[in-house]
Amino acid sequence: MKNEIDAQYEYMEKVNKINTGKNLKYAIYTMGCQLNENDSEKICGMLENMGYSKTEEVASADFVIFNTCCVRENAEDKLFGKIGEMKRQKEERGTILAIGGCMMQEKHIVDKLHKSYPFVDIIFGTHTMHKLPEDIYHILERKNKIEDVIDIDGEIYEGLPIKRNDATKASVTIMYGCNNFCTYCIVPYVRGRERSRKPSDILKEIESLASEGYKEITLLGQNVNSYDGGNGYKFSDLLRDVNKIEGIEKIRFVSPHPKDFKDDVIDAICECDKVSKIIHLPLQSGSSNVLKVMNRRYTKEQYLDLVEKMKKKIPNVVFSTDIIVGFPGETEEDFEDTLDVVRKVNFEQVFMFIYSRRVGTPADKMENQVPEEIKHERFDRLKALVESQIEENNKKYIGTIQKVLVEGRSKNNIDMLTGRTDSNKVVIFEGKEEWINQVIDIKIVSEHMWYLKGEIL
Ligand code: SAH
Ligand code: SF4
Numbered sequence: 117m118k119n120e121i122d123a124q125y126e127y128m129e130k131v132n133k134i135n136t137g138k139n140l141k142y143a144i145y146t147m148g149c150q151l152n153e154n155d156s157e158k159i160c161g162m163l164e165n166m167g168y169s170k171t172e173e174v175a176s177a178d179f180v181i182f183n184t185c186c187v188r189e190n191a192e193d194k195l196f197g198k199i200g201e202m203k204r205q206k207e208e209r210g211t212i213l214a215i216g217g218c219m220m221q222e223k224h225i226v227d228k229l230h231k232s233y234p235f236v237d238i239i240f241g242t243h244t245m246h247k248l249p250e251d252i253y254h255i256l257e258r259k260n261k262i263e264d265v266i267d268i269d270g271e272i273y274e275g276l277p278i279k280r281n282d283a284t285k286a287s288v289t290i291m292y293g294c295n296n297f298c299t300y301c302i303v304p305y306v307r308g309r310e311r312s313r314k315p316s317d318i319l320k321e322i323e324s325l326a327s328e329g330y331k332e333i334t335l336l337g338q339n340v341n342s343y344d345g346g347n348g349y350k351f352s353d354l355l356r357d358v359n360k361i362e363g364i365e366k367i368r369f370v371s372p373h374p375k376d377f378k379d380d381v382i383d384a385i386c387e388c389d390k391v392s393k394i395i396h397l398p399l400q401s402g403s404s405n406v407l408k409v410m411n412r413r414y415t416k417e418q419y420l421d422l423v424e425k426m427k428k429k430i431p432n433v434v435f436s437t438d439i440i441v442g443f444p445g446e447t448e449e450d451f452e453d454t455l456d457v458v459r460k461v462n463f464e465q466v467f468m469f470i471y472s473r474r475v476g477t478p479a480d481k482m483e484n485q486v487p488e489e490i491k492h493e494r495f496d497r498l499k500a501l502v503e504s505q506i507e508e509n510n511k512k513y514i515g516t517i518q519k520v521l522v523e524g525r526s527k528n529n530i531d532m533l534t535g536r537t538d539s540n541k542v543v544i545f546e547g548k549e550e551w552i553n554q555v556i557d558i559k560i561v562s563e564h565m566w567y568l569k570g571e572i573l
């Protein structure tokens with residue numbers, strides 16, 4: 117049987133032939149997490165191979181693609197609004213409209229698309245993204261609608277073209293899917309079971325990124341520390357091997373699961389000088405009762421013990437986290453436990469979410485849903501605490517010298533350069549073009565909530 121990816125390259129060539137000389141443009145909306153963004157980079161790679169070039173102006177695009185997310189409700193409202201806006205452009209311009217990503221793995225969403233938005237040309241899921249060239253070819257040839265969603269776990273396909281968004285930092289997906297089934301979460305249903313890429317494929321990709329000049333790598337997966345490279349090769353082995361790659365200066369990873377954060381990973385973080393010392397450790401809730409119903413499989417105490425262990429073993433370690441407020445049955449006391457953990461750990465960054473009911477998840481069926489106004493009131497209290505901590509933490513940076521990976525010109529102030537510290541804080545400072553994509557020492561002179569200001573030494 118012909119290799120699936122070779123077959124797709126043939127379709128890319130066929131579409132490219134059809135498109136030649138037409139100067140066609142595409143626009144892409146990426147609505148989800150970093151994995152979704154990494155998928156979008158592959159979608160862009162395929163589209164460019166087919167003769168489309170990228171535009172930020174949707175109105176002038178001949179091909180529009182939405183890469184969707186369904187982890188929270190507001191993403192859905194946003195998508196349907198945007199699809200509605202596309203109707204006229206399609207009629208006037210004949211723009212091809214493709215919708216892909218996690219939300220397309222949900223049957224009720226695809227049904228709604230067929231019923232209310234019949235003008236969508238291509239619907240594809242997370243397991244069939246690589247077949248986009250074939251789908252586009254059929255649309256161009258036959259002009260009838262295509263739905264290409266499968267419900268079984270997709271295979272891992274290597275070798276798709278990729279067009280990256282950034283020239284300094286790159287994301288590398290190391291595993292797909294999730295086996296954890298936290299009771300609030302839709303991801304395991306739309307991304308399937310865990311499948312790890314081969315270590316050799318991952319290392320080859322990072323080596324080639326290093327040779328292209330990339331300095332920072334983020335290893336991606338829903339639960340990276342259950343990475344299984346085969347023959348006993350674990351996430352800690354991967355960290356060590358990536359750390360050896362010349363040219364790469366910074367290694368980050370998202371997300372590990374606290375229940376799987378074993379000593380071998382902590383030891384690897386200590387040993388590997390390039391691994392960032394800000395660890396993203398999703399808490400979700402500080403209450404052992406809530407954590408149990410969430411199926412997180414750790415308690416408040418186990419989480420705090422893990423943080424303490426890491427603080428002891430890893431010099432200068434700091435943490436970021438994800439927290440959900442208003443999970444079904446969350447009492448005032450449970451919420452106080454969350455605030456308590458936030459105070460104790462003193463996170464550098466907290467991604468805060470209001471619990472959102474997801475069709476098909478166990479938590480959606482729980483009867484003790486927390487009223488909206490209580491969720492919002494708790495969210496505001498958590499936000500106030502987090503912001504006061506960030507302000508305090510930022511002060512500690514003033515006068516320190518930070519190694520900053522320079523990413524480019526600041527979007528808000530073109531005269532300034534922007535980069536990030538090891539702890540992922542944005543730093544802006546005056547500097548020369550040639551520092552871009554270098555790691556340089558910067559003295560922090562002031563703090564401004566969401567960024568620090570610095571000076572060259
Ligand atoms: N696998 C990762 C991240 C998954 S999604 C992890 O376990 O950490 C990113 C974040 O979205 C989660 O960490 C969680 O905080 C949030 N999230 C997931 N489902 C949610 C829901 N139904 N409502 C609100 N937030 C949710
Ligand atoms: Fe969702 Fe939990 Fe899996 Fe993260 S670990 S993707 S929160 S089920």
Ligand code: F3S
Nearest residue numbers: 148149152185186218
């Ligand atoms: Fe990511 Fe959203 Fe899918 S968070 S895995 S794009 S549901």
